Amino acid sequence: MSKSNQTYKELAVPHFTEVFDIIDGVMREFSVPYYMIGASAIALELLKDGIKPSRGTKDIDFAMMLSSMKEFEEISKALEQRGFRKAKAPWTYLYEKDDVVIDLLPFGEIQENDTEDFNKRNSDLHIIGFQEVLENPSRIPIEEKWVNIPPLPGMILLKLIAWSDRPEARENDLADILRIIEHYYDIEFDKIVAEHYDTLDTDDLDERTVASEVLGREARVYLNKSDRLKETIYTILKDNLTEVKLSSLVKHWARQSGEEVEYTFGLLKAFQRGLLKNEENSE
Structure with missing residues (x-):
């Protein structure tokens, strides 16, 4: 069995093959660039390196x-003709089999060309960072197809923003970030040695701390493209790095990992340190 076939089956999302084939077909029909994001995208990236998903999702x-909104509406109609039905949120659909939930988040020129209509319909939709992170996506094989996903450093930014919008309902976003941190050192060891060797020059080397800082360094390129994105991320980090015991983010990581909250505070601090490294000289 090929690695891509294993990836396809081991993703363990109900009806994933069927749903993905429909989405892919509709997007190709309308010549629309699309990207898989969220937990399934992280799972695909990790499966590429033989790491199985930690949690199932529908x-x-x-x-x-x-x-334009017209393009959005045409795609919506095409999906409904293929077995999807709209949910309450305008970007959410349910697939007729097993009620698989699909979010289709629009971004790009639609935000400028139909600003008033877009904002009115999507007032609860937060897509800060999509344009910057998805400009140079990673390409992952799924059997005979390829899917574009956010690079892992960019995925962390998107997850932080999604969590900060509704922290009481999106703890899985924090779990996904921690999972990236836990595996990034092994996945990108060669890159770390070649480009970030200074993070290894310490007497008390901790792989997750190194991974956090390197992820921050790699994510900085996205912040340099957008002042709004930079301000949003810096605010999230500032709010959660003021005091250890007041940070809901690091307390969640501590509960999940079994580590002391001071340690997970250090992980977030390392990510911030990576983002800020040589900021004044970055392009």
């Missing part, structure tokens, strides 16, 4: 680059 999230 949600599959996509981002699609659109130019």
